[in-house]
Every structure is written in C-alpha cells, then in structure tokens.
Amino acid sequence: MEVVKIDGLVKRFGDTVALDNLSLNVKEGEIYGLLGPNGAGKTTAINIMCGLITADRGQICIFGKDIYKEPDFIKNNIGVVPQEIAIYEDLSAYENVSFFASLYGLRGKALKEGSEMALEFVGLDDRAYEKPAGFSGGMKRRLNIACSIAHRPKLIIMDEPTVGIDPQSRNHILESVKKLNESGSTIIYTTHYMEEAEAICTRIAIMDYGKIVAEGSKDELERIVTDVNSVIITVDSMDAIDKDKLLNINGIRNIEIRENTIKITSSKEIENLDKIITYFISSHIPIRHVEAQTPNLETVFLTLTGRKLRD
Amino acid sequence: MNVFYIMLKEIKTILRSKSTVVMLILLPIMLMTILGFALSGTFDGTSDFGEVNIAYCCNDQGAMSQAFDKFIKSQENANIKFIEEPNINKGINAVKNAQYTTFLVIGQDNLVLYKNSIDNTYSQIAQAILSAFVDSYNTKSAIAMNNPAALESITSDPNYDFVDTVSLNKKKQPSSIDYYAVSMLTLIIMYSSITAATTISSERNRKTGTRMLTAPVKKYEILLAKFLGIIVAALVQSLIVFIFSKYILGAYWGNDIISTFAIITSEISFASALGVSVGFIVKNINAAEGLLQSFIPFIAFLGGAYVPLSIMNSNAIMQLSNISPLKWTNNAIFQIAFANDYSAMPKALAINLILAAGLIFISAHIFKKEAF
Numbered sequence: 102m103e104v105v106k107i108d109g110l111v112k113r114f115g116d117t118v119a120l121d122n123l124s125l126n127v128k129e130g131e132i133y134g135l136l137g138p139n140g141a142g143k144t145t146a147i148n149i150m151c152g153l154i155t156a157d158r159g160q161i162c163i164f165g166k167d168i169y170k171e172p173d174f175i176k177n178n179i180g181v182v183p184q185e186i187a188i189y190e191d192l193s194a195y196e197n198v199s200f201f202a203s204l205y206g207l208r209g210k211a212l213k214e215g216s217e218m219a220l221e222f223v224g225l226d227d228r229a230y231e232k233p234a235g236f237s238g239g240m241k242r243r244l245n246i247a248c249s250i251a252h253r254p255k256l257i258i259m260d261e262p263t264v265g266i267d268p269q270s271r272n273h274i275l276e277s278v279k280k281l282n283e284s285g286s287t288i289i290y291t292t293h294y295m296e297e298a299e300a301i302c303t304r305i306a307i308m309d310y311g312k313i314v315a316e317g318s319k320d321e322l323e324r325i326v327t328d329v330n331s332v333i334i335t336v337d338s339m340d341a342i343d344k345d346k347l348l349n350i351n352g353i354r355n356i357e358i359r360e361n362t363i364k365i366t367s368s369k370e371i372e373n374l375d376k377i378i379t380y381f382i383s384s385h386i387p388i389r390h391v392e393a394q395t396p397n398l399e400t401v402f403l404t405l406t407g408r409k410l411r412d
Numbered sequence: 413m414n415v416f417y418i419m420l421k422e423i424k425t426i427l428r429s430k431s432t433v434v435m436l437i438l439l440p441i442m443l444m445t446i447l448g449f450a451l452s453g454t455f456d457g458t459s460d461f462g463e464v465n466i467a468y469c470c471n472d473q474g475a476m477s478q479a480f481d482k483f484i485k486s487q488e489n490a491n492i493k494f495i496e497e498p499n500i501n502k503g504i505n506a507v508k509n510a511q512y513t514t515f516l517v518i519g520q521d522n523l524v525l526y527k528n529s530i531d532n533t534y535s536q537i538a539q540a541i542l543s544a545f546v547d548s549y550n551t552k553s554a555i556a557m558n559n560p561a562a563l564e565s566i567t568s569d570p571n572y573d574f575v576d577t578v579s580l581n582k583k584k585q586p587s588s589i590d591y592y593a594v595s596m597l598t599l600i601i602m603y604s605s606i607t608a609a610t611t612i613s614s615e616r617n618r619k620t621g622t623r624m625l626t627a628p629v630k631k632y633e634i635l636l637a638k639f640l641g642i643i644v645a646a647l648v649q650s651l652i653v654f655i656f657s658k659y660i661l662g663a664y665w666g667n668d669i670i671s672t673f674a675i676i677t678s679e680i681s682f683a684s685a686l687g688v689s690v691g692f693i694v695k696n697i698n699a700a701e702g703l704l705q706s707f708i709p710f711i712a713f714l715g716g717a718y719v720p721l722s723i724m725n726s727n728a729i730m731q732l733s734n735i736s737p738l739k740w741t742n743n744a745i746f747q748i749a750f751a752n753d754y755s756a757m758p759k760a761l762a763i764n765l766i767l768a769a770g771l772i773f774i775s776a777h778i779f780k781k782e783a784f
Contacts, residue, residue, distance in 0.1 A: 151626040153622060153625055154783075172628070173628040176627060176628040177628050181626040183626075185619040187618060187619040187622065188618070189421070189618070189620060190618075191425040191428045192424065196421075201624075201627065204627035204629050205627055206413075206628070208413070
C-alpha cells in the first residue's frame with residue numbers, strides 16, 4: 102500500500118523552481134531516504150506534505166487521501182521531526198512532549214502514557230522533569246524526536262534529525278528510527294549523511310533541482326552508475342607479474358600498472374578476488390596491501406548530480 | 413481544547429520567565445514605592461512655610477483698629493509675626509526691601525495693603541489672612557447693624573467659625589502613593605506588549621510555531637490562545653502588583669475594584685494586541701522591542717504615568733494627551749476611585765477594546781498569509 106503518493110508537484114518561489122514536476126511514492130513500512138544537496142527541494146517537498154505551504158500544481162495523497170481535502174485526518178496521523186530543534190526551553194522535557202502531543206488530541210491518561218512512552222523511547226525518561234536548557238545538543242535532538250512521536254503517528258517525516266550531534270547520540274537516533282519502523286511506522290528520512298541513508302533506508306531517492314534523479318535500493322542505485330568492481334594491490338616489485346595470465350582470470354576487464362601498484366577492474370557480477378589473490382601467491386609475489394573499490398552512494402550521488410552531497 | 417492547551421503553555425512560559433517577572437512585577441512595585449514616597453510633598457496639598465511677617469500701622473484708633481488688635485491676639489498660635497510700624501514710609505520701604513512680607517495701613521474705615529511681588533507666595537498667604545480678617549469684620553459690622561443681640565453671643569465665643577465645611581468625600585485627592593500605584597501599574601501593563609511581541613518572535617525563531625502548524629491546529633486557534641494566554645498572564649502580574657500596592661503600601665483604589673479591573677483588563681487587551689501585531693509585522697525581535705520601547709514612554713508620558721500633566725500648565729500637552737489610551741485609562745480609574753464618577757469608564761473601555769480588536773484583525777490578516 103502506498104502511504105505517500107506525489108504526482109507532478111510543482112512549486113515556484115518567484116523565478117526559482119523549487120519543485121519541478123516531482124513524483125514519488127512511499128510504501129507502507131518503508132524507511133524512505135530522501136537525499137539531495139542544499140536547495141534540491143527536499144524541505145519544500147516536506148513542507149507541502151505537512152501542509153505548511155501549498156503547491157502550485159500537482160497532487161499529493163497521504164494514506165490515500167488528498168492533503169488539501171482532508172488535512173486534519175492526515176495531520177493527525179503524521180509526526181514531523183523538523184530540521185531545527187523546535188522545543189520550548191522554559192518547559193520541561195515532559196511538558197514539551199505533552200504539549201505537542203495535546204495538539205494531536207491526546208488527553209488525560211493517553212496523553213500521560215504517550216508522553217512517557219516517547220521520552221522513554223528516546224532515552225530521556227530519567228530527565229523528563231528537567232528543562233532542555235541544560236541538555237546537550239544530542240539530548241535536545243532526541244527530545245525533538247520525542248515531541249513528534251507521542252501520538253504514535255503512522256507516518257513520521259524526519260528532516261535531517263541528526264545534524265550537529267555526537268556519534269553516540271546519532272547512533273541512538275538511528276536505532277530509534279529503526280525501532281519506530283519495526284513498530285509499524287513508515288518513515289521519510291532526509292539526510293546529508295550518506296552513511297546514515299546506507300545504514301537505515303530501505304529505499305532511497307536522490308533529489309536534485311526539484312526532481313528525483315534516481316530512486317531504488319542501495320544496490321539498485323549503485324548499479325545505475327557502474328557495472329564494475331576494482332581492486333588495487335600493492336606489491337614490492339612488478340617484475341614477476343604476467344599481465345596476460347591475469348587477464349585470463351574470468352571477469353577481469355582491464356589492468357593498470359603504476360610503480361608498485363596494480364589496479365584490476367572486473368565485471369561486478371563475477372566474484373574473482375580469490376582467484377586474483379591465488380595468482381599472486383602461486384607466482385611468489387608478496388602482497389603488501391589490498392584495497393577493494395566498490396561504488397557507494399557518494400559515488401552514485403556524485404555521478405548523478407555532479408556534486409557532493411554536502412556541497 | 414487546542415486553545416486551552418496553547419493558552420496554558422503561554423501562561424507557563426510567560427510566568428516562568430525571570431526577565432518578565434522582574435519587568436512586570438518587581439519594577440512597578442519598586443517604582444511606585446520610590447516615586448510614591450519621594451514625591452509625597454507634590455501630592456498631599458500641604459507645604460511647610462516659614463514665618464510670615466506682617467507689618468502694620470494704625471492711623472486711627474477706631475472700631476477697625478480695635479478689631480484688628482483682637483485679630484492679632486487670636487492669631488497668637490499661628491506662624492505669623494505682626495510687627496507694628498508707626499512710620500508709613502518706613503513700612504513701605506521695608507516691604508520693598510523684603511524685610512516684611514506685607515505692610516498694612518489701617519484707617520478709619522479702610523485698609524491699605526502693600527505687598528512684595530518678589531516674594532509672591534508669602535504675600536499671597538498674608539493677603540489671604542488679612543482677607544479673612546476683613547470678611548470677619550464686615551460680617552460682624554453687618555450683624556451689629558441688624559441684630560446687636562446676636563453679636564454678643566458671637567463675640568463671646570473666640571472659636572466661632574463663620575463658615576461650616578462639610579466634607580462630601582473624605583478621600584478627594586490622590587496621594588503620591590495612590591497616584592503612582594495606578595499610573596505605574598497601567599504603565600507596566602503597556603510593557604507587557606513587549607512580552608507579547610516576544611512570544612510571537614520566539615515561536616518564529618525557535619520554529620515551534622511552524623511545528624504547531626504541522627499539528628491539526630487552526631491558525632485562529634493559535635492566535636486566540638496566544639492572545640488570551642498573554643492577557644491572563646498579565647492579569648496575574650497586575651493582581652500581584654495591585655495587592656502589594658493596596659495592602660503593603662496602603663494605596664487607595666476606591667471601593668469599586670471590579671470596575672477598576674474591567675478597565676485594567678481592557679488596557680491589557682490593548683497592550684497584548686499591540687505586542688502581538690508588532691510581533692507579526694516586525695520580524696526582527698530586536699527591532700520589534702526597540703519600536704515598542706520608543707512608543708510606550710511617549711504614550712505613558714502623555715498618559716501622566718511619570719508626573720500628572722496638570723502640573724505642566726501646558727494647554728498643548730493637555731490636548732496632545734488625548735491621543736494616549738493610557739490617559740483615558742488612568743482618568744477613568746482615578747475618577748471612579750476618588751470621585752465615584754463613572755463617566756470616563758465607557759470611553760476608556762471603548763478606546764482600549766476597539767484598538768485591541770483592530771490590532772488583532774491586522775495580526776490575523778498577516779498570520780493568514782504566512783506561517784509565523
């Protein structure tokens with residue numbers, strides 16, 4: 102079932118086209134990664150999904166309902182984790198969570214239980230009655246998430262929830278995202294950190310200039326940009342290497358020799374690293390270092406957009 | 413219910429803010445205490461003067477001179493020194509040299525008074541004293557002509573008072589404490605507009621406003637809740653200041669506290685609406701604060717918050733003061749408390765509430781078009 106269905110979305114700010122015929126689908130149970138450099142249109146797309154701004158053209162259905170026709174139903178079932186830490190410093194962690202949860206209609210016991218569950222989920226239950234002014238950046242980020250999940254939304258939209266925090270807090274948040282997904286929430290996750298998308302996203306869309314330039318699983322995206330793997334082997338001397346014998350190994354397409362390193366390029370679908378290593382051992386050529394080069398999402402992104410993700 | 417929860421959050425955040433407590437509770441208490449005591453002489457209507465010197469010369473030993481001798485004796489306990497000066501020219505020169513406040517020449521049936529115009533206050537006091545004598549003398553003369561028997565009983569009582577004074581309202585004039593209790597409270601209420609502007613700006617800066625809008629909440633609910641929250645918080649603060657002024661400083665607020673608080677609430681509504689609208693119009697919080705910090709002292713001055721405008725004796729300022737809502741608010745409160753006069757109340761309520769409604773309308777219009 103498609104939780105989010107966006108079709109031909111267009112949004113302009115003056116002469117700038119923020120969304121250029123954007124179309125995407127998010128299926129139930131997915132962690133859908135939305136990657137793109139600054140200005141790609143990710144936040145604009147999210148703001149339209151949340152009902153903060155309206156599109157100039159196009160259609161968005163969430164849970165099968167048009168967002169302009171049934172905004173309250175959709176908002177009730179969405180949790181939005183904004184990019185900025187949007188909390189009240191004068192209220193305690195519990196009061197923050199409880200206040201935002203109350204806006205989703207939670208009252209009485211349900212409000213209390215939902216707030217406690219959210220704080221426990223992000224590991225702040227022992228600091229519930231402290232004001233966030235004394236929290237670290239990571240703790241504030243976790244509270245930022247807690248404020249969005251107390252009403253147990255079916256769809257959680259996270260806009261770069263790990264910006265500027267320590268690795269420990271980041272790991273905690275990534276684990277939380279996985280747990281939320283396992284508990285039944287569909288998640289849309291935007292990030293600048295490629296390794297985060299690789300670690301948690303079941304499907305990834307790469308956005309640039311207001312549209313999706315590629316979409317699929319990590320492997321599918323990697324296959325878009327290359328069908329070869331490379332291995333670079335460092336040895337003491339190249340004298341004993343027989344280039345023809347190496348080229349006879351199944352799958353090897355090309356060999357480049359530079360001083361004491363040799364770069365061997367093979368077809369991606371053929372596993373031949375063991376045969377290459379065996380050749381060096383049987384030829385009595387001592388190997389000093391082996392480096393396997395496989396395309397990652399950063400390579401994919403660079404290839405598709407011409408710029409690095411954090412540009 | 414969304415309105416209730418947002419309002420509750422607003423009240424909590426305002427009342428927990430240390431700067432707000434200092435600004436809206438401690439500052440007015442401090443100001444009304446200091447100004448109330450420091451300027452007490454300006455308001456209580458009494459001043460201590462030194463001795464008043466009145467020189468006199470009796471040209472004739474007739475009835476008027478005899479009456480004046482009796483009058484001098486009756487003033488023995490007053491702070492007036494009567495000095496006999498037989499030489500008229502000498503007496504006149506002494507007045508010119510400010511040696512005497514006045515010089516009085518008593519004739520057979522008339523009095524001639526010479527006074528020093530440089531020392532005008534003392535001259536006026538002396539003139540008032542002598543007028544009292546002349547009035548008394550004329551009255552007795554008239555009684556002697558028409559009813560000589562009655563004159564006997566009057567002259568036999570040295571404390572006989574010719575005028576009965578009946579006090580209609582014991583607390584007719586506000587003391588300095590009374591004045592500054594009212595004017596400082598209404599002044600500080602205007603400063604709650606800065607708190608209101610800050611709540612709008614901080615929702616914008618902290619992005620909590622945007623976060624609220626991602627929830628199933630209507631914009632009008634947010635605006636209404638914020639407006640009501642600010643009003644309730646300001647009312648709580650006003651109540652604390654009111655209780656302090658009434659029970660600790662002993663300020664007089666009159667007997668109709670409900671009407672007084674109705675006027676105060678209308679002023680709070682105006683101040684809150686002003687702050688909310690400035691918060692929406694001016695996106696930069698420092699600029700918004702600066703604007704209000706400049707505007708409030710101006711309307712406060714015209715409202716008589718610092719000193720009563722009447723002491724300036726300027727018709728232009730009195731006319732200009734009509735543009736200050738604070739003037740109408742203060743007038744209404746003072747008139748109810750000190751004259752039991754409600755005529756200014758409808759005008760004060762109308763000015764505050766119409767301005768509040770207009771400003772909220774502007775805020776709603778801006779909020780409708782953009783998200784914080």
